[in-house]
Amino acid sequence: MADQNVLAIGPGHPPTASGSIQRSLARAFSIEELRLLAQRRLPKAIFEFYEGGAETEITLRANRTAFERHALVPRYLVDVSQVDTTTVLLGTTAAMPLAIAPTGAIGFGWPLGDVALARAARDAGVPFALPTSATSSIERVARDAEGARLWFQAYMLRKRDFTMGLIRRALCAGYEALIITVDMPTGGKRERDLRNDFGLPFRFTRRNLPGFAARPEWAWAQLRYGLPQLENLVGFTPEAVDVKSIASSVGKSYDPSFDWDGLARIRDLWPRKLLVKGILHPQDALQVAKLGCDGLIVSNHGGRQLDTAVPTLDALPSVVSAVGGRLDVLVDGGVRRGTDIVKALALGATAVMIGRPALYGVSAGGEAGAARMLYILHDELVRCMRLSGRACIARIDESLLRTWY
Ligand SMILES: Cc1cc2nc3c(=O)[nH]c(=O)nc-3n(C[C@H](O)[C@H](O)[C@H](O)COP(=O)(O)O)c2cc1C
Structure with missing residues (x-):
């Protein structure tokens, strides 16, 4: 593996x-x-890149309606004067059952947005996952968000040595956990991005330029800091030095041949906590457990990959029963309220992850916006627990739920 530790921070x-x-x-x-504030601040093409899903966006919408289909059946006359939201996640206490999901290209929402988000997560006592396609390097986030619980998310690229180099950098930089995302053997078809001429590779075009010009505050901030780079992918190809050429190389470079044997090799190589992200089928979940992984993430990539894939909340119960408590089960997709967190936990999740809410917060106001987003979700979680008669996380169980329709 090439030593990648020499990147400039x-x-x-x-x-x-x-x-x-x-x-x-x-x-x-x-x-x-916060979503509306982000929409007001960002150029249309960027907001829609964050917001959009694949094809008809059926899965994107279904992730939300799955939460809305569940009703809460609260208990009262319970002492809820003290509510404790702490929980154990990958063997370590977190302030609440929530982690920030990996989302690429955050720097387009706010300069050095990855760092801002990691710091807000640290201060709120929850883990932050940095993606392969981050706009701040593995080392910079470790340095500038010192003390944060950092997880690194890897995509399997055709150049396996390059991916292994990234994984080794995360190890050297002290990341607590590695996430392998498996639902990306190829990119999903996101038609909003095609329509908006937004791509990584990012380029100004006649069609998208007016959207950028309409957001002078955003443009000014980006000018001061320079257009974001996919920092961990510098050196991905010898000729690739700017975001445009790097991202186009990456887009063509997901490894569709990555399989269980490849995952087993990573399990052997990575000595810390290992999570697999993008699991929807109970048999895949069982296989992940058998390989000795520490956690899995029930995810359909926020509806950005396979459209009409099952909503994550619907996939969750069979995954939970297949793994039978052998590893932590996280779930993401559509979590927007404290009540959503409680519903996911009632169906057996250890914790939730949030993607777009983090992008909204950081795009609306950098670190302060991310902190506000985490404050809102924590406040709603406490309120929901109090209103449903659950003073601690362990008390949240299936008896709290009924199907609405
Ligand atoms: C703009 C954007 C970029 C994303 N980039 C990545 C990524 O680089 N790696 C990854 O594993 N998942 C990525 N995801 C998926 C998220 O990790 C997460 O699964 C999803 O956003 C959860 O749904 P939610 O946005 O409704 O919370 C991305 C999602 C969005 C919205």
């Missing part, structure tokens, strides 16, 4: 939110309101 910190942004954040009371 570079100076600078994420910009802090201006007074007017801070005031807007303080007036945002839900994830939906």
Whole structure:
């Protein structure tokens, strides 16, 4: 494996939110309101890159409606004067049953957004997952968010040695866990991006330029910090030095031949916690458990990969029963409220992950926006636990749920 530890980390910190942004954040009371703030600040093509799903976006919508189909049946006359949201996640206590999912290209939402988000996660006591396609390097995030619980997400690229180099860098930089995302043997068909001429490779075109020009505040921040780079992929191909050429190389380079044997080899090589992301079938879940992984993430990539794939909340119960408590089961896709977290836990999840809510928060106001997003979800979680008669996480069980329709 080539030694990749010599990458320049570079100076600078994420910009802090201006007074007017801070005031807007303080007036945002839900994830939906943060979403609207992000939409107001971002060029259309970027907002839609974050927002969109694959093809008809059936799975994207179904992830949400799966939560709405479940009703809560609360218990009362329970002492809920003290509510404890802490839980054990991968053997370590987290402030609440939630982790930040890996999302690429965060730097397009806010300069050095990966660092801003990792710091907010650290201060809120929850893990942060840095993706392969991050806009800050593995080392920079470890340095600038020192003390955070950091997980590194790897895609399997055709150049396996390159992926293994990234994994080794995460090991050297002290990352607690490795996530292998398996639902990407090829890229999903995201038609909003095609329509908006947004791509990684990113380029200004006649069609998308007006959307960028309409957001001068965003453009000014990006000008000051320079267009984001996919920092961990510098050197991916010898000729690739800018985001455009690197990303096009990566897009063509997911390894569709990656299989169980490949995963077993990674299990042998990676000595710390290992999670597999993108599991929907109970038999795949069982296989992940048999390989000795520490966790799996029930995920359909937020509806961005296989459209009409099963909504994650519907896939969760059979996965939980297949693995029978042998490893942590996380779930993501559509979590927007404290009540959603409680529903996922009631169906057997150890914790949830959040993708777009984190992008909304950080795009709305950098670290302050990410902190606001985490505050909202924690506050709603506490309220939901209190209103449903559950004073601690262990008390959240299936008896709390009924199917609405
Ligand atoms: C803009 C965007 C980029 C993403 N990039 C990655 C990635 O690089 N690696 C990965 O494993 N998942 C990626 N995901 C999927 C998320 O990790 C997560 O599974 C999904 O966002 C959860 O759904 P939610 O957005 O409804 O919370 C991305 C999602 C979004 C929205």
